[in-house]
Amino acid sequence: MRLTDFINKDAVCIDLKSNDKTAVLYELVDILLKSGGIKNGNSNKEKLFNILCEREKLGSTGITNGAAIPHGKSDMVKRITIAIGISPNGVDFDSIDGGKTCIFALLIAPSSSAAPHLRALARIARLFKNKIFRHVLINTKSPEDVIKLIATEEKNSLRDQ
Numbered sequence: 001m002r003l004t005d006f007i008n009k010d011a012v013c014i015d016l017k018s019n020d021k022t023a024v025l026y027e028l029v030d031i032l033l034k035s036g037g038i039k040n041g042n043s044n045k046e047k048l049f050n051i052l053c054e055r056e057k058l059g060s061t062g063i064t065n066g067a068a069i070p071h072g073k074s075d076m077v078k079r080i081t082i083a084i085g086i087s088p089n090g091v092d093f094d095s096i097d098g099g100k101t102c103i104f105a106l107l108i109a110p111s112s113s114a115a116p117h118l119r120a121l122a123r124i125a126r127l128f129k130n131k132i133f134r135h136v137l138i139n140t141k142s143p144e145d146v147i148k149l150i151a152t153e154e155k156n157s158l159r160d161q
Contacts, residue, residue: 001116001119001120001123002151002154003082003120003123003124003127003150003154004147004150004151004154006079006080006081006082006107006120007082007083007084007147007150008035008037009143009144009146009147010031010034010035010036010143011031011032011035011037011081011082011083011084012031012083012084012085012143012146012147013027013028013031013083013084013085013086013143014086014140014141014142014143014146015086015087015088016028016085016086016087016091016104018087018091019091020091020092021056021091021092021093021094024085024087024091024093024101024104025049025052025053025056025070025106026049027085028070028083028085028104028106029045029048029049029052029106030045031083031085031106032048032081032083032106032108033045033048035083037077037081037083037108038076038077038081038108039075039076039077039078044076047074047076048072048074048076048108051072051073051074051108052070052071052072052106054072055070055071055072056070056094060093060094060095060096062093062094062095062096062101063095063096063125063128064095064096064097064099065097065099065128065129065131065134066090066095066099066100066101066102066103066134066138067101067102067103067104067105067128067134068093068095068101068103068104068105069104069105069106069107069121069124069125069128070104070105070106070107071106071107071108071109071117071121072107072108072109073108073109073110073111073113073117074108074109074110074111075110075111076108077108077109077110078110079109079110079113080107080108080109080110080113080116080117080120081107081108081109082105082106082107082108082120082124083104083105083106084103084104084105084106084143084146084150085103085104085106086102086103086104086137086138086140086146087101087102087103087104088102088138088139089102090102102134102138103128103134103137103138105124105128107120107121107124123154127150127153127154130153133149133153136149137149137150
């Protein structure tokens with residue numbers, strides 16, 4: 001499984017405009033909808049947002065080191081779908097470490113895909129642990145650069161295993 005198989009450049013935003021948690025979730029959902037990653041587009045916007053909010057009630061998906069992985073399961077997707085958002089100035093996302101969050105990976109998996117969903121979450125979390133990767137990611141200049149960076153980091157991490 002490669003994360004880049006689930007991300008297309010239209011689902012990457014290197015300059016999120018939102019300045020609070022709710023607005024970031026809406027913005028990420030919009031990015032995913034515009035990329036064509038969700039069935040029935042805008043008619044499912046609120047449903048998808050509500051899935052993410054319900055997950056956030058269980059505990060913030062803002063991990064540490066300026067990263068968050070909001071996620072959920074839904075039959076609105078046929079396969080794992082990921083949107084990447086970057087907020088260079090950071091947003092208060094109720095992160096575990098109390099810091100601002102700059103990097104977001106929104107992951108939606110089909111309801112029936114428990115194991116692939118967990119594998120994708122683990123891969124994203126592993127990527128986000130790398131300080132150099134996070135720094136370079138925050139400073140990327142285009143969605144294509146984001147995807148290339150993730151692909152390179154995945155290739156390097158697989159080689160190191």
